[in-house]
Amino acid sequence: MKPTPKPRLWLATSLCIWVLCAWVAQQPAPARKPVAARATNPKSAVAGPPVRRKPLAPAHKPVTVTEAAAPGGLALATVATDPETGLALDKNLLLVKGQCTACHSSKLILQSHFDREKWTERIRWMQKTQKLWDLGETEPAILTYLTTYYGPVATPFDGRRLPLAAPGWYRNAER
Amino acid sequence: MENQSSPLFNRRGFLKAGSLTTLTALLGTNIVFADRLPPHYLPLAFDYPGSPTDPMAAKNKNLVILNDKPWNVETPAYLLDDAVTPADKMFIRNNGLIPEQPDAANWTLTVNGESVKAPKTYTLNDLKTKFTPYTYQLVLECGGNGRAGFFPKTSGNQWTEGGVSCAEWTGIRLKDLLADVGLTDSVVYIGYYGKDLHLSQDPNQPVISRGVPMAKALEDETLLAWAMNGQDIPLVHGYPLRLVIGGWPASVSGKWLHTIAVRNKVHDGAKMTGKSYRLPIHPVVPGVDPPASEFKIIESMPVKSVITSPRTGLELETGKPLALRGHAWAGDRSVKAVSVSIDFGATWQPADLAPAKNRLAWQHWTANVTLPTQGYYEIWARATDDAGVSQPMVMPQWNPEGYCNNACHRIAVKGV
Numbered sequence: 001m002k003p004t005p006k007p008r009l010w011l012a013t014s015l016c017i018w019v020l021c022a023w024v025a026q027q028p029a030p031a032r033k034p035v036a037a038r039a040t041n042p043k044s045a046v047a048g049p050p051v052r053r054k055p056l057a058p059a060h061k062p063v064t065v066t067e068a069a070a071p072g073g074l075a076l077a078t079v080a081t082d083p084e085t086g087l088a089l090d091k092n093l094l095l096v097k098g099q100c101t102a103c104h105s106s107k108l109i110l111q112s113h114f115d116r117e118k119w120t121e122r123i124r125w126m127q128k129t130q131k132l133w134d135l136g137e138t139e140p141a142i143l144t145y146l147t148t149y150y151g152p153v154a155t156p157f158d159g160r161r162l163p164l165a166a167p168g169w170y171r172n173a174e175r
Numbered sequence: 176m177e178n179q180s181s182p183l184f185n186r187r188g189f190l191k192a193g194s195l196t197t198l199t200a201l202l203g204t205n206i207v208f209a210d211r212l213p214p215h216y217l218p219l220a221f222d223y224p225g226s227p228t229d230p231m232a233a234k235n236k237n238l239v240i241l242n243d244k245p246w247n248v249e250t251p252a253y254l255l256d257d258a259v260t261p262a263d264k265m266f267i268r269n270n271g272l273i274p275e276q277p278d279a280a281n282w283t284l285t286v287n288g289e290s291v292k293a294p295k296t297y298t299l300n301d302l303k304t305k306f307t308p309y310t311y312q313l314v315l316e317c318g319g320n321g322r323a324g325f326f327p328k329t330s331g332n333q334w335t336e337g338g339v340s341c342a343e344w345t346g347i348r349l350k351d352l353l354a355d356v357g358l359t360d361s362v363v364y365i366g367y368y369g370k371d372l373h374l375s376q377d378p379n380q381p382v383i384s385r386g387v388p389m390a391k392a393l394e395d396e397t398l399l400a401w402a403m404n405g406q407d408i409p410l411v412h413g414y415p416l417r418l419v420i421g422g423w424p425a426s427v428s429g430k431w432l433h434t435i436a437v438r439n440k441v442h443d444g445a446k447m448t449g450k451s452y453r454l455p456i457h458p459v460v461p462g463v464d465p466p467a468s469e470f471k472i473i474e475s476m477p478v479k480s481v482i483t484s485p486r487t488g489l490e491l492e493t494g495k496p497l498a499l500r501g502h503a504w505a506g507d508r509s510v511k512a513v514s515v516s517i518d519f520g521a522t523w524q525p526a527d528l529a530p531a532k533n534r535l536a537w538q539h540w541t542a543n544v545t546l547p548t549q550g551y552y553e554i555w556a557r558a559t560d561d562a563g564v565s566q567p568m569v570m571p572q573w574n575p576e577g578y579c580n581n582a583c584h585r586i587a588v589k590g591v
Contacts, residue, residue, distance in 0.1 A: 103374045105244035113328045121464075122330055129449070131375045153328060160569040161324070164553060164587050167488030171591075 079149065086110055088149040092141045099135055099142065109146065113153045119146045222246065222273040230273065230411035235263045241332040245269040245374060246411065249337035252584065253486035255502065258539060259312060260340040262409050268317045268338060269411070270446070271371040271382030274431050279407075279415035284399070288366070288436035292357040299415055302399060306347040306355070311396050311421070312536035314341045314504045316476050318424030318452050321580025324570055327462045329577030336481055336584055341502065341537040344419045346400030349435075350393040358437055365392045366442030367418055367429030384444025385427050385452065386436075387420055391474075396421055396535050399432070421535030422506040424452050424473050424578070447472070454574050461573035475506030477581040478566055480513055480540070480558035487586035496543050497588070503528065504537040505560035513540040516555045520568050523557070546590035557583045 080089045085106035087093055100109065114122065120143060126132035135142060222228045223244070230246055231238075235254060241247040248267040250260075257264065279299060287294035297305075317338030319331050349365070366386035373380035391397065398419045401408060408414045413430030420427045426446065436442065446452060453470035480503035491497055503510040509531060514523040526542035546552055559565040566583045 103244075105242050107240070107242045107244075108332070111241065111333045112330060114330065118330070125449075129445070131373070131377060131380055161582065162326070164487070164585055167587050169488045169490050169589065170486075171490050 088145075090145055090149070092145040095138050095142050096145055099133075099138065103130070103132070109150055112146075112150050114146070114150065115152050116143055116147045119143055119150075222275075228273060228275065228410065230267060230409075233263060233409065234267075238264070238266075239337070241334065245271055246273070247332045249334055250340070251486075252336045252481050252483055252501075252586070254483075255337065255339070255481055256483035256500070259404065260342045262342075262404060262406070262412070265340045265342060265409075265412060266317065266338050267411055268332075268425060269371065270426075271373050272376070273411055274370040274372060277370060277410070277415055277431060282415050282433075284416060284432060285434045286352065286356045286437065287434065289439040290359050290362040290437040292359060295356045297352070299401065302347055302352070302416070303401065306351050308345055308347055309395070309398065310343055310345045311398065311419075311534075312341055312343050312532045313396060313398075313419050313421030314339065314535060314537050315419070315421065315425040315428055316340075316479070316504070318426055318473055318476070318578045319576075321582065322577035324580045324582055325573055325577045326570065327573075329575060331577055338425075339479075339481070339504075341504070342403050343405070344398055344400040345402035345405070346398040346416075346419065348395060349397045349399055349418070350395075352399060353392070353437065356437075359439075361439040362389050362437055363440050364388050364438045364442045366436045366438055366444045366447070367427075367432055368434040368436070368444070369413075369417075369429045369431040370433055371431055381445040383426060383429070383446045384442070385429065385447050386438070386442040386444065387423060387427050388441075388474075391420065391423065396533070422475055422504075424476060426452055441472075450576050452578065453576065454572075454578060458572050459574065464575040473578055475508070476504075477571075477579050478505040478508065478510065478558050478560040478564055479503065479581040480510075480556045480566065481584050482554060482556050482586050485586070485588070488588075489586075490589040490591045491546065493546055493549050493590040496545050498541065498543055499526070499554060499556075500539065500541045501556055501584075502537040502539055503556075503558035505558065505564075507535070508560040508562060508564075509534070510538050510558050511561045511563075512559045513542075514557050514559075515542045515544060516557070517544050517546065517552050519553060520555060520557075526556070546588065549590045552588050552590065553585045554588055555583045555585050 081087060082089055082093060082097075085097065085101055087096060087101075087106050087109065096109070100106075112122075123132065123135065123139070123143075127134070222230065231240070231248070234248065235250075237251060237254060239249050239251060241249060246267045246269045250264050250266050254264045282299040283296050284299070284302065285294060285296040317334055320334045320338035321336065322329060322331055323333040323335045353365075364386050366384055368384050369382070371382045372378065373382050386392075387397075399416060400413075400419045401416050403409070403412060408417060413432070416432045417430045418428045418432055418435075436444075441447070449467050450470050452473050453467075454473055455465055456469055456471050457465075459465060480501055482499060482501045484500045485497070489497075499515060501513075503513050510528065513526040513528050515526055516523045524542065524544070526540040529539045531538045540556075540558075544554065555568065557566045557568065566581050568583050570582055571580060
C-alpha cells in the first residue's frame with residue numbers, strides 16, 4: 001500500500017488521540033467520571049461473602065484506598081486501586097492491563113476469587129477459545145498478581161448458604 | 176472501522192513496528208507487549224460507556240452493571256415487579272460487542288445446514304409479511320443466574336437474582352419458517368449465528384452460536400422475533416431480529432440473528448462445546464471439576480421464584496400486615512404452588528398463584544404476612560413445579576461453571 005497524504009493524516013490523528021489518552025490517563029483527573037459511578041452498587045454482592053464487599057471508588061480521587069481480599073481472604077488488606085480499572089495497584093498491574101483488560105473489562109477480574117490453578121485454567125481457556133495469546137515469561141507474574149489480590153475467599157462457612165448481606169434499611173413501604 | 180486497511184497495521188493485521196516505535200517515543204514508555212496484540216485489534220470499541228450506543232443510556236439507573244466489556248447487567252429483584260418486564264429493566268447478557276448500526280431495511284435471515292433440502296434466504300420484510308405473527312410472554316433467564324450464591328466461587332459474571340425477564344415477544348414461529356424451507360429426515364438440532372463482534376474485534380471469530388434440539392425448535396412458542404413489548408427490539412437485546420426460546424438458558428435465544436443452521440448432529444458452535452452451558456452428568460463434590468467429557472448440555476431451566484415487593488431492607492411496624500408479591504417460573508414446566516416463610520423455612524404458608532398468560536410465561540404470586548415481634552426476619556419464597564419439584568432452600572448441586580442456582584430467594588425485613 002503506497003503512503004498517501006490521507007493515511008498519513010489518519011496516522012497523525014491517531015497518534016494525537018493516543019497521546020491525549022495517555023496524558024489523560026496519567027492525570028489526577030478530578031473530573032473523570034468512572035463507569036462505576038452508576039454501577040456495581042453494593043447490592044450486587046447481596047449473596048456474597050462479607051470479605052469481598054468493596055466500597056465504590058470515589059470519583060474525585062486519583063488513587064483510592066479500598067479493601068481488597070488479601071491472600072486467603074483471612075485479613076482485609078488496605079490496597080490502593082487504579083482509578084481507571086479498579087484493579088489493585090502493583091508493579092505488575094501494567095502486565096494485567098496490557099494482556100487481560102486489553103480485551104475484556106476489569107470487572108471480570110474484580111468479581112473473581114480463584115486459586116492459582118483455577119486462574120491458570122481460565123488463561124488456558126481464553127487461549128483455546130478466545131484468541132488470548134501466549135503470555136510468555138509474564139504469565140507467572142500475572143498469576144501471582146491475580147492470586148494475590150483476587151485469590152480464593154476464605155470464610156468460616158460450610159458451603160451451603162451465607163447469611164444475607166445487610167441491606168440498606170428503609171421505613172417507607174412505598175418504593 | 177477497517178482496522179485491517181489502516182496504516183497502523185500491516186497486511187496480516189499486526190501493528191506495524193514503525194508506528195509502535197513512534198508511539199513509544201511519543202509516550203515515553205513502552206506499550207507492553209504491543210507485538211503480542213491480536214491481529215486487527217485497535218484499543219477502541221464503540222459500545223463503551225458514554226458512547227452513542229451505550230446500552231445503559233436507556234436503562235433504569237438502578238440496574239447493576241456486572242461487566243461492561245462485554246455488557247452484563249442485572250436487574251435488582253425489586254425492579255422485576257412489573258407483570259411484563261419493560262425494556263428499561265431487562266437484564267443484559269452479552270458475550271461480545273454490540274453490532275454497530277444493524278441495517279433493518281436490508282436485513283436477511285438465511286436458513287442452511289446439512290438438513291435443509293436447499294438453503295434459503297428471507298428478508299426481514301418477508302418474515303413480517305409472508306408468515307403468521309404470534310405474540311407470547313416468554314421467560315428468558317441467564318443460565319448463570321444465581322451464580323453469586325455458589326461456594327466455592329465459580330468463574331463468570333456473579334449474577335444474584337436478576338438475570339431474568341419476561342417480556343412480550345412478537346414474531347413468527349420457527350417451525351413455520353422451517354416448513355417453508357423444507358427439511359430432510361436427518362434433522363437433529365438447530366444452531367444460530369448473529370452479528371455480534373468478538374471482544375478481540377476479529378470479525379471472523381465467532382462470539383456465541385448455540386441452539387436447541389428439533390423438538391424444542393418446533394414448539395409453538397419458539398419465535399423469530401422482531402418486536403418486544405410492541406416496539407422494535409432494543410439494539411442491545413438483538414435488533415432487528417432474534418430467536419426467543421423461553422424456558423431454556425437465554426443463551427439459546429440468539430440476538431442480531433442472520434443465519435439458522437439446521438444440523439444433522441448436535442450443534443457445535445461457539446459455547447455449545449467444552450463446559451459452556453453444561454452441567455456435570457453425575458453430581459460432583461463442591462469444588463471438583465471433572466473433564467469436559469463428563470458434562471451434559473443444560474436444557475430446561477429449573478423451577479424458581481423471586482420476591483419483587485417489598486425491596487429487601489424494609490423496616491415495618493410489628494403486627495401490621497405486609498403484602499408480598501413476585502413471580503415464579505419453571506423452565507419447560509408450569510408452577511403448581513408458591514409458599515412463603517418468615518421463620519427460615521420452619522413453617523410455610525401458601526401464596527396465591529395466578530396461571531401463566533401462556534406457556535413459558537412467568538406466573539405472578541401474592542401473599543400477606545405479619546411479623547409477630549420486633550427484630551430481624553427473612554422472607555423466603557419457594558416455588559414447586561407441576562412435576563412436584565421444589566426450589567432448594569440451601570445452595571443446590573454445586574457445578575464448576577456456576578449454572579442453574581435456583582435456591583429460594585430471600586429478603587431481609589425488620590419489625591420495629
